[in-house]
Each structure stands twice: as structure tokens, then as C-alpha cells.
Amino acid sequence: MKTAKPSKSPASTLRRRAEVRVEAGRTLATPADELLHELQVHQVELQMQNEELRQAQSALEASRTRYVELFEFAPVGYLSLTRGGLIEAVNLAGAGMLGADRPALIDQPFALYVAPPDRERWRGFFSELLGSEDRRRCEIRMPRKTGTSILHVQLDCQCSPHDTGAIRVAMTDVSERRRAEEALAIAALAFDSGVGIAITDAQAVILRVNRAFSRLTGHSEQAAVGRTPAMLAGDGQTKAFRDRVRRELLANGYWQGEIWNHMHDGDRHALWLTISAARAPEGETTHYVGAFSEITKIKAAEARIHRLAYFDSLTRLPNRRLLRDRIGQAMAASARGKLYCALIFLDLDHFKTLNDTHGHHLGDRVLVEVANRLQSNLRESDTVARLGGDEFVVMLERLHVDLDAATAEARRVAQKIRAALDRPYAFGGASLHCAASLGVVLFRGHGQSIEALLRCADLAMYEAKNAGRNTLRFFDPARPLPTRDGEGAADAEPD
Numbered sequence: 001m002k003t004a005k006p007s008k009s010p011a012s013t014l015r016r017r018a019e020v021r022v023e024a025g026r027t028l029a030t031p032a033d034e035l036l037h038e039l040q041v042h043q044v045e046l047q048m049q050n051e052e053l054r055q056a057q058s059a060l061e062a063s064r065t066r067y068v069e070l071f072e073f074a075p076v077g078y079l080s081l082t083r084g085g086l087i088e089a090v091n092l093a094g095a096g097m098l099g100a101d102r103p104a105l106i107d108q109p110f111a112l113y114v115a116p117p118d119r120e121r122w123r124g125f126f127s128e129l130l131g132s133e134d135r136r137r138c139e140i141r142m143p144r145k146t147g148t149s150i151l152h153v154q155l156d157c158q159c160s161p162h163d164t165g166a167i168r169v170a171m172t173d174v175s176e177r178r179r180a181e182e183a184l185a186i187a188a189l190a191f192d193s194g195v196g197i198a199i200t201d202a203q204a205v206i207l208r209v210n211r212a213f214s215r216l217t218g219h220s221e222q223a224a225v226g227r228t229p230a231m232l233a234g235d236g237q238t239k240a241f242r243d244r245v246r247r248e249l250l251a252n253g254y255w256q257g258e259i260w261n262h263m264h265d266g267d268r269h270a271l272w273l274t275i276s277a278a279r280a281p282e283g284e285t286t287h288y289v290g291a292f293s294e295i296t297k298i299k300a301a302e303a304r305i306h307r308l309a310y311f312d313s314l315t316r317l318p319n320r321r322l323l324r325d326r327i328g329q330a331m332a333a334s335a336r337g338k339l340y341c342a343l344i345f346l347d348l349d350h351f352k353t354l355n356d357t358h359g360h361h362l363g364d365r366v367l368v369e370v371a372n373r374l375q376s377n378l379r380e381s382d383t384v385a386r387l388g389g390d391e392f393v394v395m396l397e398r399l400h401v402d403l404d405a406a407t408a409e410a411r412r413v414a415q416k417i418r419a420a421l422d423r424p425y426a427f428g429g430a431s432l433h434c435a436a437s438l439g440v441v442l443f444r445g446h447g448q449s450i451e452a453l454l455r456c457a458d459l460a461m462y463e464a465k466n467a468g469r470n471t472l473r474f475f476d477p478a479r480p481l482p483t484r485d486g487e488g489a490a491d492a493e494p495d
Contacts, residue, residue: 072091072092074091074093075093076093076170076171076172077090077091077093077094077095077096077097077098077153077169077170077171077172077173078090078091078093078094078168078169078170078171079091079094079110079169079171080160080166080167080168080169081110081166081167081169082166082167083130083167085109085110085111085126086107086108086109086110087105087106087107087108087109087110088106088107088166089106090102090105090106093171094171097142097151097153097171097173098113098142099113099142099144100113110122110169111123113142114140114141114142115140115141115142115143115150117141118140118141121138121140122138122140125138126157126167129157129158129159129167130159130167132159133158133159134158135156135157135158136156136157136158137154137155137156137157138154138155138157139152139153139154139155139174140152140153140155141153150175151173151175152173152174152175152177152178153171153172153173153174154171154172154174155169155170155171156169156170156172157169157170191210192210192211192212193210193212194212194293195212195291195292195293196209196210196212196213196215196216196217196271196291196292196293196294197209197210197212197213197289197290197291198213198224198229198289198290199287199288199289199290200228200229200287200288200289200290201286201287201288202284202285202286202287202288204228204229204288205226205227205228206224206225206226206227206228206229207225207287208221208225209221209224209225216269216292216293216294217232217261219231219232229290232261232262233261233262237259237260237261245257245275249275249277249288253276253277253279253285254274254275254276254277255274255275256272256273256274256275257272257273258270258271258272258273258295259271259273269294269296270294270295270296270298270299271292271293271294271295272292272293272295273290273291273292274290274291274292275288275289275290276288276289276291309321310322310325312385312386314364314367314368314386315367315368315370315371315386316371317371317375317384317385317386317392318383318384318385318386319385319386319387320385320387320388322385323383323385323387323393323395324450326383326385326395327343327395327450327453328450330395330397331443331445331446331450332446333397333398334397334398334443334444334445335444335445335446337398338401338444339397339398339399339400339401339406339444340399340400340401340402340403340406340442340443340444341395341396341397341398341399341442341443341444342395342396342399342406342409342410342413342440342441342442342443343393343394343395343396343440343441343443343453343454343456343457344393344394344395344396344410344413344414344417344438344439344440344457344472345391345392345393345438345439345440345441345454345457345458345460345461346391346392346393346394346417346421346436346437346438346439346461347390347391347392347436347437347461347465348366348370348390348421348434348435348436349434349435349436349437349465349469349470350434350469351363351366351389351390351434352390354366354432354434358430358432362427362430362432365425365427366425366427366432366434367386367390369425370390370392370421370434370436371384371386371392373417373420373421373423374392374394374417374420374421376420377413377416377417377420378394378396378413381397381398382394382395382396382397383395383397393454393457394413394417396409396410396413399442403442406442407442407474410440410442410474411440411472411474414438414440414472415472417436417438418435418436418438418470418471418472421434421435421436422435422436422470435469435470436470437461437464437465437469437470437471437472438461438464438471438472438473439456439457439458439459439460439461439462439463439464439472439473439474439475440457440460440472440473440474440475441453441456441457441460441474441475442474456475456477457475459475460473460474460475461473
């Protein structure tokens with residue numbers, strides 16, 4: 001049975017190395033030489049031991065230097081606390097978090113550097129830590145020097161197993177993480193707000209929608225994910241419209257505007273849509289975020305306000321304000337195209353008597369029927385307006401470049417209107433008659449103001465009244481015409 005060879009100790013190894021070094025110069029073999037040899041070996045052995053000690057000391061000092069540098073310049077704050085909660089030692093990062101120089105921190109209660117709302121919680125945590133050998137963690141807030149901001153710090157604490165009088169603490173600044181968490185929480189609240197939100201990838205495939213999206217569109221998240229927003233596209237979203245939106249997104253990363261979409265119930269709804277492109281740091285678009293709110297009721301209210309502002313509430317015809325706008329547009333168009341236009345001012349004959357005899361309700365029905373007859377005898381490009389009471393104005397556009405031809409066309413249309421209004425009005429078995437007197441003026445370009453044109457047509461209508469009613473007259477600037485407040489007017493009121 002073989003026995004294991006005894007391991008060679010470091011001392012025997014060092015001895016053998018010293019002997020090898022001395023043997024290289026040995027030549028005598030007398031007893032004195034042997035003694036000298038032994039002393040030389042011992043001296044060399046001591047020198048080698050000293051050299052190894054120096055190397056070990058140098059390595060230890062280098063290791064300590066690395067440890068101190070790691071401790072001092074670590075991005076994490078390190079400190080030691082006594083069991084009474086006083087600061088014993090702290091590194092540079094820890095002093096920076098605490099907001100004071102290290103000498104001023106030593107022997108100070110750590111609780112002084114905790115924000116007042118968290119101090120009681122810290123004291124409770126520290127008491128539990130003293131009775132435990134486990135590593136424990138908590139988060140506290142510490143006020144900054146300026147007093148206007150708060151530092152969120154994570155503390156990893158443990159009682160030192162080698163020194164029962166010390167608590168080792170590692171402090172990590174988690175302010176950025178907390179701000180990110182708060183931003184995510186706010187984003188989550190915004191995502192679940194009353195605004196419909198859809199998130200798509202770069203190819204516009206829906207990845208996620210919020211509850212408001214499902215509520216406003218009627219499409220569940222399961223039905224929407226994997227499809228594109230084209231599932232909601234209304235009739236107005238032509239290819240040209242989609243291409244324009246895409247160009248703006250590529251150029252600016254942003255688009256907003258009004259669209260009409262088809263909802264789950266099949267109805268068209270007006271939406272105000274905002275699309276934002278989410279881009280990677282390299283500039284590549286990774287996602288699109290669309291947020292929309294329904295404005296159908298707002299659009300209806302706007303349309304009602306527009307109707308009240310520009311249309312007569314009884315007949316739904318344009319009122320004086322809208323008529324003025326359209327006359328101005330016709331002036332500009334006729335100046336460019338050299339085509340004459342005409343204004344026909346008409347007033348119902350004896351309407352006041354009819355209204356007083358048969359009642360205002362029947363009178364309103366006559367006015368509505370007058371509006372219908374006027375519209376049915378005109379082109380779509382022409383305008384019929386009610387100025388108020390029983391006064392109406394018809395504007396004929398793009399008649400002719402020749403004045404005589406334009407006058408003949410205006411006369412033909414005016415006679416057609418007069419004949420249509422001269423027919424009886426049958427309501428509830430009653431047959432009523434209510435003809436009209438018409439005054440006509442032609443214009444081209446901006447030769448006269450809008451008010452002057454209306455006045456001329458009004459004066460021509462008064463001449464028709466004076467001529468026996470149920471007829472028409474053209475304005476002739478060379479012939480004096482009666483005025484409303486001058487002598488020669490047919491009636492006090494144009495009835």
C-alpha cells in the first residue's frame with residue numbers, strides 16, 4: 001500500500017530555493033565551510049522572506065487603495081450608523097445625497113436628513129432593523145439643499161455581523177425611477193380618460209386601444225387589435241386625404257383635424273383627431289398614437305348657430321347677412337368673368353291685409369310656400385334670400401357678357417317668378433291670392449356698393465308698386481324713381 005507523500009510546506013520550499021542559490025558558488029567542504037554555508041543559506045532565506053513580505057505588503061496596500069477608491073467614488077452612497085442612529089462614516093456619494101460635508105455629518109442623527117413626513121416611518125423601520133439580522137429595505141425622501149425639490153432614496157440596511165455596534169447602509173438615488181413611475185401612472189390615467197386612444201405600430205396596425213375608444217366607436221379591444229384605423233374610415237376619407245395626412249406625419253410627426261368616421265352602430269360621427277408619431281432615438285418612427293374625441297354634438301350646435309346667423313328661421317332661406325356675402329362673391333366673380341348678374345327685389349302685394357285677415361299662422365305658411373316656389377324656378381347657382389317680413393331678394397349669376405342679352409335673361413326669369421307667385425295658395429280648403437311686385441337691377445364687378453345695389457332694386461320694386469302691382473320694373477339710373485321717404489311713393493309701406 002502506497003502512502004501519500006507529505007506536502008511540502010512554504011518554509012521547506014523557501015529553504016530549498018535558498019540552498020540552490022548558495023550551492024551555485026560552493027567550492028570547499030571543511031567544517032568551517034559547512035557552517036558558513038548554513039549561515040549563507042539562512043541569510044538568503046531571510047532576504048527572500050523579506051522580499052515576499054514587501055510584495056505582500058505592497059499588494060495589500062494596493063488592494064486597500066482600490067477598496068477605498070471603490071468606497072469613496074462609488075455611485076451608491078455608503079454609510080455606517082451606530083445603534084443609536086448616529087452617522088459613523090459616510091462616503092462621498094452618501095455625503096452628496098445628504099447634502100453636507102462629511103466632517104459635519106459625523107455623529108449626527110441620520111433622522112435629521114429624512115424629510116419630516118417620513119421620519120416617523122424611518123424610526124419604526126430602524127427599530128425593527130436593530131432586532132433583526134436580515135437585510136432590510138425601505139424608501140425615504142430627503143429634502144435637497146434648495147428646499148424646493150425632494151430626493152427619493154432607497155436604503156438597503158443590515159446589522160454588521162463583524163461589529164455589533166454598526167449598521168451598514170447602502171443608499172441609492174431612485175428619484176429618476178420614481179419620476180418615471182409617476183409619469184407612467186399619469187400616462188395610465190390619461191390613457192383611460194374620456195378621450196379615445198389607439199396605439200399602432202409603424203405600419204398603422206392597431207396594438208392597443210383604451211376603454212374610451214371602445215365606448216365611442218362600439219368596437220371592443222379584441223375586435224380592433226390587429227386591424228388598421230381604416231375600419232372606421234368615413235366617406236370623406238379619400239385616398240388623397242389619407243396621403244395628405246401621411247405626408248404631414250412623415251414631415252412633422254404630427255397631424256390633427258376633423259374627420260367623419262363610421263361607428264359600430266353604422267352612423268357617421270364627427271371626431272377631432274390628433275395623431276402623433278413616436279420615434280426611436282435614431283429618428284425612426286416606431287409607433288403612432290391617435291387620440292380622438294367626438295364632436296358630433298358640437299358640430300350640430302355650430303350648424304345651428306350658423307343657421308341662426310345666416311338663415312331665416314321660418315323659410316330656411318339665406319338672410320340679409322348671407323345675401324351680402326354672396327353678392328360680394330358674385331361681384332368678384334363677375335369682375336373676372338365679365339358676366340353680368342342681376343338682383344330681383346320682390347315684395348308681396350297686400351300681404352299685410354292677408355296676414356291680418358287670416359292670421360299670422362296662415363301668413364307664415366304663405367311665406368314658406370313663396371320660398372318654395374322661388375327655389376323651384378331658379379338654378380342651383382342662384383340665390384334666394386328673405387330680408388324680413390314679406391321682402392325677398394333673388395340674385396342671378398353668370399347671365400351674359402352683353403348687357404342687352406343679360407337684361408333679356410333677367411326679364412325672362414323675373415316674369416317666370418311673377419307668374420309662379422301669382423298662382424293661388426290653397427291651405428285647408430281655402431284658396432288665397434297673393435301676387436308680388438318685382439324690381440330688377442343688373443351689375444357687373446364692383447361698380448356699386450352692395451347697399452347701393454339693394455337700394456336700386458328696392459326703388460325699382462317701388463316703381464312696380466306704383467305701376468299697379470303684380471308687375472316688374474328695371475332700375476334705370478337715367479329716370480327719377482320714387483323713394484320711400486320722398487314724394488311720389490305709392491304707399492307708406494311696400495304692401
